[in-house]
Amino acid sequence: MNQVLRHQPPGSATPADDGSAERPLVRIVDDDPDVRMALAELLESVGIDAATFASTREWLESGEVDRPGCLILDVRMPGSSGLDLQHHLARSGDPKPIIFLTGHGDIPMTVQAMKAGAVDFLTKPVRDQTLLDAVTTGIERDLAQRANAIAVRRHLDLLAMLTPRERQVLAEVARGRLNKQIAFDLGISQITVKLHRSNVMRKMQASSVGELIRAWEAIPEDLRERRP
Numbered sequence: 001m002n003q004v005l006r007h008q009p010p011g012s013a014t015p016a017d018d019g020s021a022e023r024p025l026v027r028i029v030d031d032d033p034d035v036r037m038a039l040a041e042l043l044e045s046v047g048i049d050a051a052t053f054a055s056t057r058e059w060l061e062s063g064e065v066d067r068p069g070c071l072i073l074d075v076r077m078p079g080s081s082g083l084d085l086q087h088h089l090a091r092s093g094d095p096k097p098i099i100f101l102t103g104h105g106d107i108p109m110t111v112q113a114m115k116a117g118a119v120d121f122l123t124k125p126v127r128d129q130t131l132l133d134a135v136t137t138g139i140e141r142d143l144a145q146r147a148n149a150i151a152v153r154r155h156l157d158l159l160a161m162l163t164p165r166e167r168q169v170l171a172e173v174a175r176g177r178l179n180k181q182i183a184f185d186l187g188i189s190q191i192t193v194k195l196h197r198s199n200v201m202r203k204m205q206a207s208s209v210g211e212l213i214r215a216w217e218a219i220p221e222d223l224r225e226r227r228p
Contacts, residue, residue, distance in 0.1 A: 021065055021067055022067070022068070023049055023067065023068075024048065024049065024067065024068045024069040024070075024139045024142075024143075025049045025050070025051060025064075025067040025068070025069040026043055026049065026050045026051070026069050026070055026072060026135055026138075026139075027050075027051050027052075027053065027059055027064075027069065027070075027071045028040055028043075028050055028052045028053065028071075028072045029052075029053045029054075029055065029056055029058075029059050029071060029072070029073050029074065029082065029085070030052075030054075030072075030073075030074040030077070030101070031054055031055060031074060031077045031078055032074070035074070035124070036052040036054070037052070039052075039101075042128055042131070043135065046132060048135065048139075049067075049069075051064065055077055055078065055079050055080070056073075056077065056079065056080040056082070056084065056085040056088075057079055057080060059085075060085075060088075068139065068142045069138070069139055069142055070096065070097040070098065070119065070135060070138030070139055070141070070142055071096055071097070071098045071099065071138075072098075072101055072135070073085060073086070073098055073099070073100055073101070074100075074102055075100055075104060075109065075113075076104050082100055082102070083109070083112065083113060083116075085098075086098055086113065086116055086117075086118065087116070090116060090117070095117060095145065096142065097117075097119045097137075097138035097139075097141045097142050097145075098113075098117070098118045098119060098138070099118070099120050099121075099122065099131070099134045099138055100113050100118055100120070100122065101123075101124060101126060101131070102121075102122075102123060102124065103123065103124040109121075119134055119137050119138040119141065120134040120137070122134065148218075151218055152218060152219055155204075155216075155218055155219050156219060156223060158203060158204045158205060158215075159204070159224075161203045162199075162203055165186075165196060166196050166199055166200050168186060169182060169193060169196040169197055169200060170200045170204070170212070170216060171216075171224070172185065172186075173197060173200070173212065173213070174212075174213050174216040174217065179193045179194060179197070200212065
């Protein structure tokens with residue numbers, strides 16, 4: 001059974017209705033109950049919410065409410081391993097920060113995990129401060145990823161308001177092209193280019209060309225080309 005500490009009822013991974021949904025939560029997935037409890041108590045001692053799970057499957061099937069935070073994973077467990085879970089999350093587009101904590105690590109395994117984006121790969125027993133530092137890094141990374149995702153969604157919503165021609169002009173402006181160059185390439189007048197640029201600035205809610213370019217570059221390249 002999983003256990004959630006700090007303002008959560010035991011045996012539940014669902015946050016209480018107390019505004020805790022935005023508070024970071026560290027998920028601990030380890031088949032050793034003593035390790036799970038020790039790690040959860042360490043995190044609770046510094047005011048960090050923790051939820052514990054005995055297997056990757058138990059966490060995936062928990063139905064917990066999404067909260068910012070990170071994962072602490074054992075590498076070798078019955079059923080799917082921590083590395084298997086890392087690959088699963090990557091394939092599903094959920095790059096949740098992961099800290100591997102294991103008593104059976106080796107260099108190839110460490111390299112594999114770090115190349116796949118792990119925050120750290122720690123060996124048991126680990127110093128409390130070393131683990132807490134890794135958790136802090138993991139939480140900060142997740143918060144940054146979430147903020148970036150919100151910004152990208154906002155830019156995409158605004159981009160969807162542009163006409164196909166305005167998208168073309170925006171792409172050319174982002175390339176650093178001058179109005180006369182854009183006009184020549186698109187076979188339109190410079191006055192028309194200026195009109196499109198003005199519309200793009202207004203619709204994208206950009207106060208300067210620099211801000212407009214930053215918004216464009218923040219959107220993943222494959223999504224920039226997607227037509228509404």
